[in-house]
Amino acid sequence: MTDVLAKFRLVGTGGVLAYRALFNWARLPVFIGTLLAEPVTQLVFFVYLGRQLGVANDTFFIVGNAVLAASKAGVYGGTMAVGNERRFGTLGNVLLSPRSRSAVFLGRALPYAANGLFVAVFTLTVGSLLFGLDLPVQSLPGIAAALVIASLTCAFFGLTLGALGLRLLDVWLVSNIAYVLLLILTGVNVPSETLPGWVQAIGDFVPVTHAAEAARLAAAGADFETLAGPLALEAAVCVGFAVLSALLLHVFEKAGRTSGSLETI
Amino acid sequence: MVIAMTDLAIKAEGLRRTYRSRNGWLKPSWRHTEAVRGISLEIERGELFGLLGPNGAGKTTTIKMLTTLLLPTSGSARVAGFDVVQDTREVRKRVGYVFGGDRGLYDRLSGLDNLRYFAELYAVPAREQRTRIAELLELVGLTGREREKVEGYSRGMRQRLHLARGLLHRPEVLFLDEPSIGVDPVGARELRRTVADLASSGTTVLLTTHYMAEAEELCGRIAVIADGAIQQIGTAEELKHRTDGRRVLTAEVFGASEADLDRIRLLPSVHGVTVEDRGLSQIVTVQSAVGTDIEPQVREALTGIRVGRIDKREPSLEDAYIAIVTGVDRDADERTGGTAGVPG
Ligand SMILES: Nc1ncnc2c1ncn2[C@@H]1O[C@H](COP(=O)(O)OP(=O)(O)O)[C@@H](O)[C@H]1O
Ligand SMILES: [Mg+2]
Numbered sequence: 333m334t335d336v337l338a339k340f341r342l343v344g345t346g347g348v349l350a351y352r353a354l355f356n357w358a359r360l361p362v363f364i365g366t367l368l369a370e371p372v373t374q375l376v377f378f379v380y381l382g383r384q385l386g387v388a389n390d391t392f393f394i395v396g397n398a399v400l401a402a403s404k405a406g407v408y409g410g411t412m413a414v415g416n417e418r419r420f421g422t423l424g425n426v427l428l429s430p431r432s433r434s435a436v437f438l439g440r441a442l443p444y445a446a447n448g449l450f451v452a453v454f455t456l457t458v459g460s461l462l463f464g465l466d467l468p469v470q471s472l473p474g475i476a477a478a479l480v481i482a483s484l485t486c487a488f489f490g491l492t493l494g495a496l497g498l499r500l501l502d503v504w505l506v507s508n509i510a511y512v513l514l515l516i517l518t519g520v521n522v523p524s525e526t527l528p529g530w531v532q533a534i535g536d537f538v539p540v541t542h543a544a545e546a547a548r549l550a551a552a553g554a555d556f557e558t559l560a561g562p563l564a565l566e567a568a569v570c571v572g573f574a575v576l577s578a579l580l581l582h583v584f585e586k587a588g589r590t591s592g593s594l595e596t597i
Numbered sequence: 598m599v600i601a602m603t604d605l606a607i608k609a610e611g612l613r614r615t616y617r618s619r620n621g622w623l624k625p626s627w628r629h630t631e632a633v634r635g636i637s638l639e640i641e642r643g644e645l646f647g648l649l650g651p652n653g654a655g656k657t658t659t660i661k662m663l664t665t666l667l668l669p670t671s672g673s674a675r676v677a678g679f680d681v682v683q684d685t686r687e688v689r690k691r692v693g694y695v696f697g698g699d700r701g702l703y704d705r706l707s708g709l710d711n712l713r714y715f716a717e718l719y720a721v722p723a724r725e726q727r728t729r730i731a732e733l734l735e736l737v738g739l740t741g742r743e744r745e746k747v748e749g750y751s752r753g754m755r756q757r758l759h760l761a762r763g764l765l766h767r768p769e770v771l772f773l774d775e776p777s778i779g780v781d782p783v784g785a786r787e788l789r790r791t792v793a794d795l796a797s798s799g800t801t802v803l804l805t806t807h808y809m810a811e812a813e814e815l816c817g818r819i820a821v822i823a824d825g826a827i828q829q830i831g832t833a834e835e836l837k838h839r840t841d842g843r844r845v846l847t848a849e850v851f852g853a854s855e856a857d858l859d860r861i862r863l864l865p866s867v868h869g870v871t872v873e874d875r876g877l878s879q880i881v882t883v884q885s886a887v888g889t890d891i892e893p894q895v896r897e898a899l900t901g902i903r904v905g906r907i908d909k910r911e912p913s914l915e916d917a918y919i920a921i922v923t924g925v926d927r928d929a930d931e932r933t934g935g936t937a938g939v940p941g
Pocket of ligand 1: 592593616617618630631632650651652653654655656657658659
């Protein structure tokens, strides 16, 4: 029993401390600029672009970009949650911990998921107000579920990139590319039917794609049965990245002890 | 439940570690560095043991293996009764690791939050954390400054925070890797006092340093390590015997070259020569057999070079250390051809 409580503490209290220690954007002005203003600007841009090109209506872009807004905190935050250990030279001290690595890193991912969720809700709210989109009340639970799952997926996706950062010198390059690729692969700003088949196929395995679909269905008034499919797919991608990140962290820790390649001190 | 088989705090047998590093991508060549070449050690519980050696001797590599951060290439070690390869969790619960320098802390957090996070990581029970942290802040003299961000801490404050972090979980064995590096003399003295107190309260301490005086003041036994191997082990008094029957001459010279020094090295009664650069001048230290005055010979070897003050004295512990370490360098020079740099 106390064991379980201790684990909760490691995930909860530990996670919040790690978030403050490692997240570059935890200061208010930076947070507002990078995580609130920018996603809204992006949403506005794509709504106008969409109107010009006439590929889809406002709802398509508003809902899609709101879900995508969850990715920034997750992708970059998750990367920082591991990558910044290098910057501070703290990795050795962390690896000396006798505690469960999964709990330590789960704790690191969750605050970014919460952060991503907050950003997504903010973006959706502001976007709807700006363009006078009136979402029916019964669509909100479905949209909320999509945002929650997407935020978690993005955080674990970021953690996976961060784990790669234990090996790669420039992990920021990787997260920059990953972030931009999400714009294309998720079909948030380009209706996925118009994308080549192989791009769609990759899109099925990245965060946000299925959540965005679910959120759009919800906004269009679909019942829960219809949403369950894409939501379950997004959850599967989420679990996939959670497992992959844990695996990579484990493998790289072990490889680092063998080769002495991890900059542990 | 694993029962500790021995009462030794540290027992290492034939520890070796080779690093492989790659140069180049297209046509990679591998470089093998034998950082540790067979170290065996037995350290009793409660001992304050010094590992003394020059940069690159293999001190940090040894500590990393003993703290589970690095796997030995061969050999084995038990720390606090547990195997460092098999029982990593048990070892980690029982060791603390503090290294010098100003990295290794979360700059954006306060000192207090750094300790709170590591208290979680090092499994300090929740209800003890508050008192334990307060106690440690008091011990290292950071009480009152704990809410400031580490960003603004001085080198000495960072070092004290490192120490507090290493002690959070009351380790049985504490590893201190050059803890006084870059700390001012007053800070270094306080650090030494804290370390001595810890040892007298029963914590085993393994301290690495390249400051002879620090090792002499603190450590019961000292192992001099150079070139990846222990050259000599014993109390400071015992190590001093290395220079029995020797005298030391120091000369201030201006612009001596390696060739000039080699001429001194070749003199019959000379045991070793070292140089320390002091900007414009150099201090040359010559160890020679007692009974011959080598000053005239040294002056002759340095013909054509301006020579300042010359002093002669009895050897100190520092000289003993240098004798041990430079003795190794001679052997090592002969060996490098065989071990380093495998071209691809
Ligand atoms: N990760 C590494 N990869 C390759 N060589 C290394 C690595 N770490 C240390 N070395 C080499 O191993 C030797 C011993 O280093 P180290 O244990 O750090 O010595 P010390 O702590 O006594 O200064 C040095 O020659 C150093 O260059
Ligand atoms: Mg070292």
